[in-house]
Amino acid sequence: MLMSRHAVTLSMLALAVAPIAGAASIQAQVRDAAGKPLADAVVYAIAGANIAAKARKVPVAVEQIDREFVPYVTVIQVGTAVTFPNRDPIMHHVYSFSPAKSFQTKLYTGNSPEYVFDKPGVVTLGCNIHDWMIGYIAVVPTPFFAKTDANGAARLPDLPAGAYDVQAWHPHQKSALAPERVVLETSSSPSVSFTIDAPPRKPKYKPPLDRMKY
Ligand SMILES: [Cu+2]
Numbered sequence: 001m002l003m004s005r006h007a008v009t010l011s012m013l014a015l016a017v018a019p020i021a022g023a024a025s026i027q028a029q030v031r032d033a034a035g036k037p038l039a040d041a042v043v044y045a046i047a048g049a050n051i052a053a054k055a056r057k058v059p060v061a062v063e064q065i066d067r068e069f070v071p072y073v074t075v076i077q078v079g080t081a082v083t084f085p086n087r088d089p090i091m092h093h094v095y096s097f098s099p100a101k102s103f104q105t106k107l108y109t110g111n112s113p114e115y116v117f118d119k120p121g122v123v124t125l126g127c128n129i130h131d132w133m134i135g136y137i138a139v140v141p142t143p144f145f146a147k148t149d150a151n152g153a154a155r156l157p158d159l160p161a162g163a164y165d166v167q168a169w170h171p172h173q174k175s176a177l178a179p180e181r182v183v184l185e186t187s188s189s190p191s192v193s194f195t196i197d198a199p200p201r202k203p204k205y206k207p208p209l210d211r212m213k214y
Pocket of ligand 1 (some may be wrong): 067092128129
C-alpha cells in the first residue's frame with residue numbers, strides 16, 4: 001500500500017519536470033570574414049509548424065548612457081514593449097524611420113514612453129541632437145533568440161525537439177545569410193557556425209561634452 005503511493009508520487013514528479021529535462025539547445029559560433037569572433041550578432045531559430053513556442057515578450061530598455069545607445073544591438077520577439085530611458089544629464093531626441101517601427105521621442109531626459117514593436121525587421125535608432133548615436137533593434141518572429149558575446153558565442157536554450165531554421169544577422173553585414181536547418185533531438189545540443197562579412201564599427205566623431213550645447 002505504502003509502496004504504491006510512493007510510486008505514484010514519483011511518476012507524477014517525473015511528468016512535471018519532463019518538459020525542462022528534455023529541452024534541447026543550440027550553440028552558435030559567429031565569426032567575421034577574417035575568422036575572428038564576432039560580437040553583437042543576433043542568432044534566432046524559426047521553429048517548424050508543429051513546435052509549441054511560448055512567447056518571450058519581457059519588456060526591454062535601450063538606455064542612453066554617455067551619449068550612446070546601450071546596448072548597441074538589442075533583439076526582441078515581435079510584440080515586445082521597449083522604453084528608451086535617458087540616463088544622461090542632457091537631453092536626447094530618439095527616433096527611428098525604419099519601416100518595422102517608426103517613432104520619435106522628442107527632447108527629453110529620464111523615462112520615455114513605451115513603444116510596442118509589432119512588426120518583424122531591423123529598427124535603426126538615432127538621436128536628432130547627437131549625430132553619432134546609433135543603435136539597432138532586431139525584431140524577430142520567434143521567442144528563440146540570443147546575441148553573441150565577445151567570443152562570438154550565443155546559446156539558444158530550452159528548445160522543444162523538432163526542426164528549426166537558424167538565422168544569423170549583424171548590423172554591419174554586407175549581405176544577408178542563408179539560414180541553417182537544424183533538427184533537434186530531445187536533450188541534444190548541436191553547434192552551428194556562421195561567417196558574417198561584417199566590418200568593425202567606425203564611430204563618427206563625438207565631440208567632448210563641454211563643447212555641447214545640450
Ligand atoms: Cu542624443
